[in-house]
Amino acid sequence: MNFLKKPYTYSIIFHPLAQTIEDVMNFKNHLTSEAGSYPSQNSLAHITIAGFEATENQLTGVKEYLKKFVENVVPFATLFNRLSCSAFSKCAVFLPSFEFTDRIHNITKNVRNIIPVTKMSEISPPHVSIGRDLSEDQLTIALQLFADKNFKFDCCQIALRKFDPNTGQYKIIQTFPFLGETSAKIGEQLSFDF
Numbered sequence: 001m002n003f004l005k006k007p008y009t010y011s012i013i014f015h016p017l018a019q020t021i022e023d024v025m026n027f028k029n030h031l032t033s034e035a036g037s038y039p040s041q042n043s044l045a046h047i048t049i050a051g052f053e054a055t056e057n058q059l060t061g062v063k064e065y066l067k068k069f070v071e072n073v074v075p076f077a078t079l080f081n082r083l084s085c086s087a088f089s090k091c092a093v094f095l096p097s098f099e100f101t102d103r104i105h106n107i108t109k110n111v112r113n114i115i116p117v118t119k120m121s122e123i124s125p126p127h128v129s130i131g132r133d134l135s136e137d138q139l140t141i142a143l144q145l146f147a148d149k150n151f152k153f154d155c156c157q158i159a160l161r162k163f164d165p166n167t168g169q170y171k172i173i174q175t176f177p178f179l180g181e182t183s184a185k186i187g188e189q190l191s192f193d194f
Contacts, residue, residue: 007163008051008121010059011170012066012111014104015159021045023151027130031092035141040132043169047128049108049158051121061116066158066176069114073107074180075156076100080128085143090134092142093127096153101126104155111158128153 024045032041054062078100085092096104104126112120131142157177161170 007170009053009163010062011051011121011161011163012049012062012115013159013161014047014049014107014153014155015157015172015175016045017154017156020151020153024128024130027146027149030145031131031138031142034145035134035138038131038134038138040129043129045128045153046159047104047108047126047153047155048121048124050112050115050123052115052117053119054117058117063160063174065114065116066111066160069111070158070176070178070180072180073178075154075178076103077152077154078104079150080153081150083130083143083146083149084127085139087136087139090139091132092130092134092139092146094130094146094149094151095125095127107155 021044028041032038052062079097080094081097082095083092084095095101108123108126112123130146131138134142155178157175159172159175161172163169164171
């Protein structure tokens with residue numbers, strides 16, 4: 001019997017622009033047409049920052065911390081250009097270009113450090129999933145289909161989501177656009193120390 005891990009009630013993600021969501025969904029649809037259905041095929045593109053449990057009071061605090069956090073974060077774009085297909089994790093994911101991995105990770109770490117919750121998911125390297133819980137055949141097909149593919153991901157906002165047990169998906173309940181000014185406008189870049 002396969003026991004799936006219960007999802008966290010809330011999650012915080014990097015939420016991309018519509019074009020990235022469409023590009024990744026096209027990859028997922030292509031994989032589905034070539035390799036058959038898989039559990040995460042309808043999940044929208046994102047980079048997970050944290051999954052967590054929270055009371056209503058804690059959730060209010062999380063929202064306040066996120067509003068404050070994004071005030072000084074400067075939007076940036078990165079290329080996801082490295083496909084990883086792992087038989088161990090049964091996942092096909094895209095990884096960001098090397099020059100942006102640390103920046104994404106540092107924002108992730110800073111968000112995780114400021115939100116006032118106690119029970120939180122483990123941190124993983126930044127990635128965008130194409131497929132999870134894939135069979136070996138599906139992983140082989142994913143590697144053949146996407147080894148030379150890439151897509152742009154604009155890191156310009158984060159989102160707070162709540163898990164919907166009826167759909168088995170997370171639903172965005174609030175977005176937090178990055179409000180930092182470019183260094184050209186204000187003389188120096190405003191951001192958290194990474």
